[in-house]
Amino acid sequence: MxxxxxxxxxxxxxxxxxxxxxxxxxxxxxxxxxxxxxxxxxxxxxxxxxxxxxxxxxxxxxxxxxxxxxxxxxxxxxxxxxxxxxxxxxxxxxxxxxxxxxxxxxxxxxxxxxxxxxxxxxxxxxxxxxxxxxxxxxxxxxxxxxxxxxxxxxxxxxxxxxxxxxxxxxxxxxxxxxxxxxxxxxxxxxxxxxxxxxxxxxPNEANAFDSMGEYYMNVKDYKKSVQYYEKAAELGMEVSRERAEEVRLLISASK
Incomplete structure (x- = not known):
């Protein structure tokens, strides 16, 4: 993050x-x-x-x-x-x-x-x-x-x-x-x-997955970005859940 x-x-x-x-x-x-x-x-x-x-x-x-x-x-x-x-x-x-x-x-x-x-x-x-x-x-x-x-x-x-x-x-x-x-x-x-x-x-650190989620968002691989943000959220980083939702909106907009 x-x-x-x-x-x-x-x-x-x-x-x-x-x-x-x-x-x-x-x-x-x-x-x-x-x-x-x-x-x-x-x-x-x-x-x-x-x-x-x-x-x-x-x-x-x-x-x-x-x-x-x-x-x-x-x-x-x-x-x-x-x-x-x-x-x-x-x-x-x-x-x-x-x-x-x-x-x-x-x-x-x-x-x-x-x-x-x-x-x-x-x-x-x-x-x-x-x-x-x-x-x-x-x-x-x-x-x-x-x-x-x-x-x-x-x-x-x-x-x-x-x-x-x-x-x-x-x-x-x-x-x-x-x-x-x-x-x-x-x-x-x-x-x-x-x-x-x-x-x-x-491997148990939420921020590590949040950072990879941001990487995938930047390369526009939105599905993987959501996956990593969700993993970060599962590990306790609540703001990552919000980021996952933001990326889902990007996926919807690109359809």
Missing amino acids: KNLSLLILLFGFQAVQAQGYYLPVSTDSDAAKQYYHDAINSAQNANIRAYHESIKKAVKEDPEFFMAYAHSALGMMGLNQYAVFEEMADKALAIPESQLNPAEKSMRKALEILKSDAKGDLSPVFSELVTAYPNVPQVYDLGLFVNYWINNNYQAAVENGKKLVKLNPKGEGGYNMLGYAHMKVGDMKSAKSAFKKYIKLA
């Missing part, structure tokens, strides 16, 4: 098992860190309500948890929720820079750029992160998100997505948004392959 999947991009694509997936965070609270990881898991599969609840718990445990605020701010920018972006960015920027690690200082620069210009060039920030953390998947997670949702540079999003899944091949959500990036550049064959991988890695 595209509109919710942007937060999947931002907050992580894996099953959140290996610590090596993440950029370092400066919180000393194990509870805050666990809630942050829980948030990433929830966003990965488009459970946005659970994501927000976990972020709130994380910053309650550590009111100066910079990365939680920063990621939430970027997500709101991607959704064009500028007022909420400002709120979360201000909370992140209020934390003294002296308390931040190098990765967080780079993220701080990103927030400052976006506060000045919602379409500001973040490439210098990500160059810093790639140089400092070339094998950390979350760097490419962020690059994919920013290029897709903020800069609309879909080819760059594809390249970041490829690096992400290479470093984290079992991270199901990475294939999800890589699939959307492929669709944006017109590579439907690669998009389908990415969505198939998502379903293979997460």
Whole structure:
């Protein structure tokens, strides 16, 4: 599901098992860190309500948890929720820079750029992160998100997505948004392959089937689109039921 999947991009694509997936965070609270990881898991599969609840718990445990605020701010920018972006960015920027690690200082620069210009060039920030953390998947997670949702540079999003899944091949959500990036550049064959991988890695995840339903809708295979949307609905994603009905209307109109 595209509109919710942007937060999947931002907050992580894996099953959140290996610590090596993440950029370092400066919180000393194990509870805050666990809630942050829980948030990433929830966003990965488009459970946005659970994501927000976990972020709130994380910053309650550590009111100066910079990365939680920063990621939430970027997500709101991607959704064009500028007022909420400002709120979360201000909370992140209020934390003294002296308390931040190098990765967080780079993220701080990103927030400052976006506060000045919602379409500001973040490439210098990500160059810093790639140089400092070339094998950390979350760097490419962020690059994919920013290029897709903020800069609309879909080819760059594809390249970041490829690096992400290479470093984290079992991270199901990475294939999800890589699939959307492929669709944006017109590579439907690669998009389908990415969505198939998502379903293979997460066979009980409703969002995986919803995404494939959107793929088939885009290639105008409406019957298969309905099938995948209905499967997503069976697995608990109610909005997929509405999408299935919308596609049925397209089928009726094409007769």
